[in-house]
Amino acid sequence: MRKMKILLAAFDPFGGAAVNPALEAVKQVQNTIENCPVAKVEIPTVFHRSIKVLREKIEELQPDIILVAGQAGGRAQISVERLGINIDDARIPDNQGNQPVDEKIVPGGPEAYFSNLPIKAMAASIRREGVPAEVSNTAGTFVCNHILYGLLHHIETEKLQARGGFIHVPFIPAQVTNKPGQPSMAPGDITKALEAALRAAVRYQEDIRSEEGSLH
Amino acid sequence: MRKMKILLAAFDPFGGAAVNPALEAVKQVQNTIENCPVAKVEIPTVFHRSIKVLREKIEELQPDIILVAGQAGGRAQISVERLGINIDDARIPDNQGNQPVDEKIVPGGPEAYFSNLPIKAMAASIRREGVPAEVSNTAGTFVCNHILYGLLHHIETEKLQARGGFIHVPFIPAQVTNKPGQPSMAPGDITKALEAALRAAVRYQEDIRSEEGSLH
Amino acid sequence: MRKMKILLAAFDPFGGAAVNPALEAVKQVQNTIENCPVAKVEIPTVFHRSIKVLREKIEELQPDIILVAGQAGGRAQISVERLGINIDDARIPDNQGNQPVDEKIVPGGPEAYFSNLPIKAMAASIRREGVPAEVSNTAGTFVCNHILYGLLHHIETEKLQARGGFIHVPFIPAQVTNKPGQPSMAPGDITKALEAALRAAVRYQEDIRSEEGSLH
Amino acid sequence: MRKMKILLAAFDPFGGAAVNPALEAVKQVQNTIENCPVAKVEIPTVFHRSIKVLREKIEELQPDIILVAGQAGGRAQISVERLGINIDDARIPDNQGNQPVDEKIVPGGPEAYFSNLPIKAMAASIRREGVPAEVSNTAGTFVCNHILYGLLHHIETEKLQARGGFIHVPFIPAQVTNKPGQPSMAPGDITKALEAALRAAVRYQEDIRSEEGSLH
Numbered sequence: 001m002r003k004m005k006i007l008l009a010a011f012d013p014f015g016g017a018a019v020n021p022a023l024e025a026v027k028q029v030q031n032t033i034e035n036c037p038v039a040k041v042e043i044p045t046v047f048h049r050s051i052k053v054l055r056e057k058i059e060e061l062q063p064d065i066i067l068v069a070g071q072a073g074g075r076a077q078i079s080v081e082r083l084g085i086n087i088d089d090a091r092i093p094d095n096q097g098n099q100p101v102d103e104k105i106v107p108g109g110p111e112a113y114f115s116n117l118p119i120k121a122m123a124a125s126i127r128r129e130g131v132p133a134e135v136s137n138t139a140g141t142f143v144c145n146h147i148l149y150g151l152l153h154h155i156e157t158e159k160l161q162a163r164g165g166f167i168h169v170p171f172i173p174a175q176v177t178n179k180p181g182q183p184s185m186a187p188g189d190i191t192k193a194l195e196a197a198l199r200a201a202v203r204y205q206e207d208i209r210s211e212e213g214s215l216h
Numbered sequence: 217m218r219k220m221k222i223l224l225a226a227f228d229p230f231g232g233a234a235v236n237p238a239l240e241a242v243k244q245v246q247n248t249i250e251n252c253p254v255a256k257v258e259i260p261t262v263f264h265r266s267i268k269v270l271r272e273k274i275e276e277l278q279p280d281i282i283l284v285a286g287q288a289g290g291r292a293q294i295s296v297e298r299l300g301i302n303i304d305d306a307r308i309p310d311n312q313g314n315q316p317v318d319e320k321i322v323p324g325g326p327e328a329y330f331s332n333l334p335i336k337a338m339a340a341s342i343r344r345e346g347v348p349a350e351v352s353n354t355a356g357t358f359v360c361n362h363i364l365y366g367l368l369h370h371i372e373t374e375k376l377q378a379r380g381g382f383i384h385v386p387f388i389p390a391q392v393t394n395k396p397g398q399p400s401m402a403p404g405d406i407t408k409a410l411e412a413a414l415r416a417a418v419r420y421q422e423d424i425r426s427e428e429g430s431l432h
Numbered sequence: 433m434r435k436m437k438i439l440l441a442a443f444d445p446f447g448g449a450a451v452n453p454a455l456e457a458v459k460q461v462q463n464t465i466e467n468c469p470v471a472k473v474e475i476p477t478v479f480h481r482s483i484k485v486l487r488e489k490i491e492e493l494q495p496d497i498i499l500v501a502g503q504a505g506g507r508a509q510i511s512v513e514r515l516g517i518n519i520d521d522a523r524i525p526d527n528q529g530n531q532p533v534d535e536k537i538v539p540g541g542p543e544a545y546f547s548n549l550p551i552k553a554m555a556a557s558i559r560r561e562g563v564p565a566e567v568s569n570t571a572g573t574f575v576c577n578h579i580l581y582g583l584l585h586h587i588e589t590e591k592l593q594a595r596g597g598f599i600h601v602p603f604i605p606a607q608v609t610n611k612p613g614q615p616s617m618a619p620g621d622i623t624k625a626l627e628a629a630l631r632a633a634v635r636y637q638e639d640i641r642s643e644e645g646s647l648h
Numbered sequence: 649m650r651k652m653k654i655l656l657a658a659f660d661p662f663g664g665a666a667v668n669p670a671l672e673a674v675k676q677v678q679n680t681i682e683n684c685p686v687a688k689v690e691i692p693t694v695f696h697r698s699i700k701v702l703r704e705k706i707e708e709l710q711p712d713i714i715l716v717a718g719q720a721g722g723r724a725q726i727s728v729e730r731l732g733i734n735i736d737d738a739r740i741p742d743n744q745g746n747q748p749v750d751e752k753i754v755p756g757g758p759e760a761y762f763s764n765l766p767i768k769a770m771a772a773s774i775r776r777e778g779v780p781a782e783v784s785n786t787a788g789t790f791v792c793n794h795i796l797y798g799l800l801h802h803i804e805t806e807k808l809q810a811r812g813g814f815i816h817v818p819f820i821p822a823q824v825t826n827k828p829g830q831p832s833m834a835p836g837d838i839t840k841a842l843e844a845a846l847r848a849a850v851r852y853q854e855d856i857r858s859e860e861g862s863l864h
Binding site: 292343346349350389392393394396397399400401402404405 | 559614
């Protein structure tokens with residue numbers, strides 16, 4: 001079997017934060033996972049421009065697996081996203097001041113794309129490392145969902161063989177020392193989770209069966 | 217303008233519960249909203265059979281607005297769902313013992329449908345009554361999402377003029393007296409919310425602009 | 433048996449809020465509970481002055497049962513407080529701008545007083561009405577704890593036969609329409625809870641045994 | 649100034665858990681903090697016996713600072729406890745099957761003792777390490793509160809010069825991989841927090857002023 005190439009991307013800090021824990025964790029991920037080389041790219045927290053930057057990197061590297069990581073402040077666990085939906089609905093402006101409300105990402109595009117990475121195998125692989133993880137059924141309506149939809153739309157319309165997905169990570173402890181009650185996760189555990197997710201992505205072409213849907 | 221007809225549906229109790237607060241609230245909703253007659257139907261918490269029962273009622277009554285209500289235990293607010301996705305992923309069995317895992321609702325169907333009801337106008341209308349409400353970007357992967365997807369697929373494939381959507385409601389107080397820490401909402405407020413949502417659905421053909429997307 | 437007299441008190445609004453749900457609920461409580469007359473008093477959300485106002489009312493009315501109600505925004509259930517502690521530690525100023533930090537309420541006074549009302553019987557009585565309730569082991573360190581400690585200190589030092597306690601109530605729905613995710617409780621249920629608590633206070637001289645302590 | 653001696657204690661696992669994260673963290677704490685030797689002791693999660701074991705160790709070592717650590721599953725932050733109260737109220741049995749309900753720890757003893765360690769300086773010291781921490785006003789009514797009350801009662805009745813306190817720590821990540829939604833904290837951060845707390849305990853004879861009380 002031909003060796004796969006991995007592209008791991010993360011957003012820069014947004015919403016006034018000094019760091020983006022997803023980006024810091026990505027920097028620490030090993031450069032080889034299951035003998036597959038891992039390239040990394042930082043993408044801007046900006047509607048549309050984020051997709052353009054990612055797409056250029058994909059064209060340059062021709063990766064087989066593309067995983068993007070972003071911050072989900074308030075969540076206690078790693079969440080592997082199931083799908084991206086065709087809507088931008090921003091509660092705050094992005095890093096260039098854009099704040100689209102209920103606009104299509106791709107006018108005329110399909111309503112949603114499901115990630116073609118093995119999301120349940122990835123969540124299980126993370127949990128085996130002792131890090132809490134779950135499958136999530138919404139990546140929100142800000143730039144995280146935007147890039148996931150845009151990535152999967154690119155794969156579909158360009159008929160790439162690549163598989164793509166998105167992982168949301170919690171705040172790190174240093175971000176919540178002034179946010180009473182908010183959960184957090186150590187940077188080292190986030191890095192470990194991303195590596196475990198990539199290992200599962202390399203190993204599993206088809207997802208595993210696991211009863212962990214959401215009642216609502 | 218011709219008078220609209222409304223069909224309001226709710227699930228029967230599930231997961232071992234004695235009542236379904238959504239169903240109890242639906243029973244108390246006024247029989248006329250903004251001069252439009254409101255018909256009501258109870259649907260079984262069963263994959264596929266729920267869609268069949270709802271579809272038959274739609275064919276019989278030819279409603280212009282179809283709103284389904286279901287329970288979202290653990291949520292503190294009314295949530296107006298934005299979309300249904302093409303997946304069944306059940307954490308528990310339905311009322312007939314079916315527990316599909318990662319199965320398409322409609323094989324070959326689109327990945328998702330967005331509700332064509334004015335979801336933000338509905339949430340705002342509910343809040344004006346003093347009842348907390350929000351737009352939700354996931355109806356889960358159990359029968360609530362199933363019926364929403366199935367309803368919107370029926371409207372699309374039958375080329376109906378109707379508009380359809382789904383509202384999730386919290387536990388009622390009596391359900392949480394033995395569930396420490398769980399939020400709840402009074403049955404009267406749930407009824408008031410459904411009426412307010414239907415009023416907005418009658419009045420607004422197009423949704424309002426409101427910055428209340430989700431960061432994740 | 434001589435008929436008991438009840439004094440029911442609640443704070444005025446604080447922290448910039450327009451209403452205090454505890455006060456609104458108190459106003460709706462029946463004027464007779466188990467044949468016992470219920471007097472009501474509004475007390476200022478002000479350190480020390482609140483105790484003075486309550487003490488004057490106690491001297492005037494000579495009640496057998498004194499119950500104070502206050503708001504605990506963010507809690508999902510009615511909580512019957514177990515004790516008041518001898519500390520003022522204010523995160524925000526009171527209604528007259530006082531903000532004591534780590535000051536004794538009564539210098540030289542005992543560290544704490546346990547309520548001598550039947551707190552578990554009260555919580556159980558509330559739950560029997562279908563309203564969620566629990567015993568709480570902290571009333572915080574703001575004016576709610578202050579009045580509870582002050583009330584019990586007054587009973588002790590004046591050697592009154594009276595019994596006293598405190599109940600925290602959630603936000604009402606109208607307060608959380610702009611606070612996404614916050615739980616709330618209908619005003620009618622809060623009133624029902626206060627009445628149920630007072631019924632238990634009249635009926636039970638000694639508390640019931642109920643395994644509902646807190647692990648932490 | 650004479651060199652202080654520190655005694656650091658933690659409970660063994662309870663409630664069916666395989667590990668107690670507080671105990672694991674204690675084992676990793678440095679053996680010298682600010683030039684003060686740190687002795688460690690594991691205490692049984694058993695009412696009364698826990699106090700006996702701790703008291704014997706205190707008599708043997710004559711420490712100046714005694715800090716006990718326990719698990720508070722569900723909390724997202726380190727919490728430095730303000731006080732212990734004179735009540736045992738167990739929701740579950742301890743490790744020897746005892747389940748006292750509303751019993752005094754010390755019949756005739758004071759209702760509560762406030763920790764005489766500098767709790768706010770300790771919380772601030774922990775936060776400076778980038779680990780979230782807060783002052784808590786309840787240690788519950790199980791063995792954690794029991795040992796804190798018992799420790800402070802021992803110091804008071806034996807007229808020791810020692811200072812004593814208690815710190816609650818969150819679940820560690822490996823404990824919550826099957827508890828969706830529960831927050832956790834990395835073992836290394838818990839260890840870091842305990843060391844930071846002890847540093848503050850050595851340095852501060854009097855607590856700092858910090859506006860971080862609880863509204864309720």
